[in-house]
Amino acid sequence: MRVEFTVNGEDVAAEDVWPGESLLYVLRERLGLPGSKNACEQGECGSCTVYLDGVTVCACMVAAGQARGRRVGTVEGLTGGEGAVGESRLSTVQEAFVETGAVQCGFCTPGLVVQADSLIARTVGAGGPAPGDAEIREALAGNLCRCTGYEKILEAVRTAAEREQAHGTGGAR
């Protein structure tokens, strides 16, 4: 079947999609967007977290056909064009992850930065206060990390929320 939707603001179409394929498979294997990760493909680890019409979901749990005509936002959409050294310019959340040491193997990172982006968008970005630790933990509870013990990830999200609060609106979507 043919599936059309938008990814990071652009119209895309995937041909010859087998109905059993997930949105994650289509993004990774048919659309050249492997940033969303395939860690469990059971909806347990959050590594494939994407925005679907502005709400975070596990892309592995969405059948490709369910995305038809909808807006999908992936980790690739958080970065903004070319940075100084030819690499993508990172968002505030992505930047904070690298700076604080929240990235080790990095397999959980794309899902976590999308989830953290969403948290900051609906708190600081909606004119509210920066989330406290309990709120951050609850928001990230569906994203597994096996490397860090989460301490640096909490530090990254706190740092990003504070910066977004200082500099204006938070979050990408």
Added chain:
Amino acid sequence: MTADPSMQGDRLGAGADSGADTGIGLSSRARDGVGASPRRPDGTLKAAGEFAFSSDMWMEDMLWGMTLRSPHPHARIRSVDVSAALAVPGVHAVLTHEDVPGEKHYGLETRDQPVLAFGKVRYKGEPVAIAAADHPETARRALERVQVDYEVLEPVADARRAAFDPDCPPVHEQRVGSHPEHGTAANIVRHQPVRTGAFAGGAEVAELRGQAAAVVTGEYEVGMQDQAFLGPESGLAVPAPDGGVDLYIATQWLHVDQNQIAPCLGLDQDRVRMTLAGVGGAFGAREDLSMQIHACMLALRTGRPVKFVYNREESFFGHVHRHPATMRFEHGADAEGRLLYAVLEIVLDGGAYASTTGAVVGVASSLGAGPYEIPHVSIDAYGVYTTNPPCGAMRGFGAVQACFGYESQMDRLAAELDLHPVELRMRNAVGQGSRIATGQRIDMPLPMAEMLERARAMPLPAGRGELEGPADPRTLPGGVAGTSRGEGVVRGIGYGVGLKNLCFSETFDDYSTARVRLEVVGGEPAVLVHTAAAEVGQGLVTLQAQIARTELGVDRATIHPADTSVGSAGSSSASRQSYVTGGAVKSACEAVRARLFALARERGLVEPDHPEDGLALEGGTVVSARHGVLAPLADVLGEAAVEETRVFRHRPTRMLDPTTGQGDSHVQFGMCVHRAVVDVDVELGLVKVVALDAVQDVGRAMHPQQLLGQIQGGSAQGLGLALMEEVQVADSVIRNPSFTDYLIPTVLDTPPMRIEVLEHADPHAPYGLRGAGEPPTLSSTPAIVAAVRDATGRGLTHAPVRPEDIVGIGL
């Protein structure tokens, strides 16, 4: 909470003084050199989702590989018929053991594992056939059509029976390649005894028991733990015009893979070229091969690139796990709490194939008595074959299991003698100059007593009674489920200490190779570091660049992708890469530096009256102590590139004596001390870890930020083993192969972790450093279980602790 550990940032705890204790100087004060915390070079790509992990690779004409696995743990294979599978449209190849071009077996220590099963399957999930097709679903459906005729056999599921019952059927009809001195019983991979003091003279335990004021005995179990890396087993094999193959793969050691793959493919080693693809965590699970040979076989057969990606369920069958252990420990002490003797039996279930079981037994036996001075020790450690899932390397490697046993015993002994658990440990603590049970002297600083005191002195979180207002349910056991408002919740505190060998032990030729190139790029001196060392997330790429900057006094340092076009770097295991590959990079840089000085003299840029040892590299220039800057490196180098390759080895080690267990088998020792604070809902059996604080001596903090990440990450894996992580195996069948049923800690399960880092240099090691990744994984488990015992008063002899153990309705 009295202090927010996360606010420490990159400042280390009170003990860390940026190398003040190390007494080992650095070659230059380069920016972002050794001791600083520069950003990891792959961090931006990883955060942007642009880093190429092994499962992200894609080629226009690639096929998908898939594996058919045995549904039975133990069965004879009468026949395999693939014809119906081959008839499925879109299928390009279906292969069995008959198609393995070369050697039929592989293995890390013992080549006992078939590439594809023949004759017999020995565990559920053993690969029997492989297929390549144009879509993964096509390959899966084709494999469903493979007809395998099995004669099902009784599983050999009980490790103790496998070890000690002479009537137990053998898992392997013929023993392959094992050392006869490690035991000749059919199902024993290795038996390693250790005997010291009176036990070396043949004394019976009864003689010593009579002299002890306090005796404690216990039986302990450690469950099978999964490494649960997030990046699944995956890789891409590309056939090459020369008849060889290029393999892009996530692994821990490229060259040991190559050594096993090439003979099975019937190819010379240089025709199996390997490049490290992005690795999504490892923790030991990538030491053994998974789909490497399968992908190469299918690529060579079809002439097309073949990609494999295991899903999570398959991953549970696709790699080895931590050995489950049953342990019977007896300790005796005098009235003052000084240990007199220890008698320890440790049985480790190695599952169907040997993997690293022999080495795991070597660690469990040599470190079984822990970091305690005990005059009379008798240890028997066994690694056995069963038809359970194969077990091998996982962070902590044999020391984790023993640590849970001896630390549980220390707590029981302290209770028996009415001593504080820290006091009992201090009275028996090893230190520099002590000998462990193998007779090996600890010839480096190991300030265990100081570490214990620091752990005890760390601020405690506020007690429930000290908090204002009703408790936020999110902070209680049960968490967001809101199962308690504080009723039935009891607090407990526990301690744990672990001793870990670092680097490979027992005569292993444990070297690494580094190639370092210095040249002028865009007017600036730039270093390129090339090794085959596997970056698995730990941050070795950052460290290599830091070392190059420090040794060569330049800002720009780049890490070449790891591949087999340079010599072996050894494994990213055993906390060894900072030491060994770090040592190789340092050594290659020193050789480059010597050539630079020679070049500077040749070119007349350095006066002949400057003795060479007065020269140094700083800020991209050659400097001397007397005259300051002599010449920019750009002038010394000109158009030339200086490149040197060096091999680095740590000091040699010895095998343990097969009957006495004596011998200097280890290179280096690492230690971590944990203090855990828990709240337990004693009615529902739920645990909330409130704090998990640690003190670790790392010799030198090479990259303080990454170091804290290692200690916190290792502590969290220990938390998992203490409270939730166990691969449930019944009748040799895994019952919970998913992240729905095998739970690893989430951010809600993991508490704030305050870390104090000490830096007492190891004079034998580069920069005085000590491997840091494994020790925290040992000590956090017993500390947490001790805290739960403290809260509940229950014995709790099984890790992980289960709710039914806490409420007392255990089986």
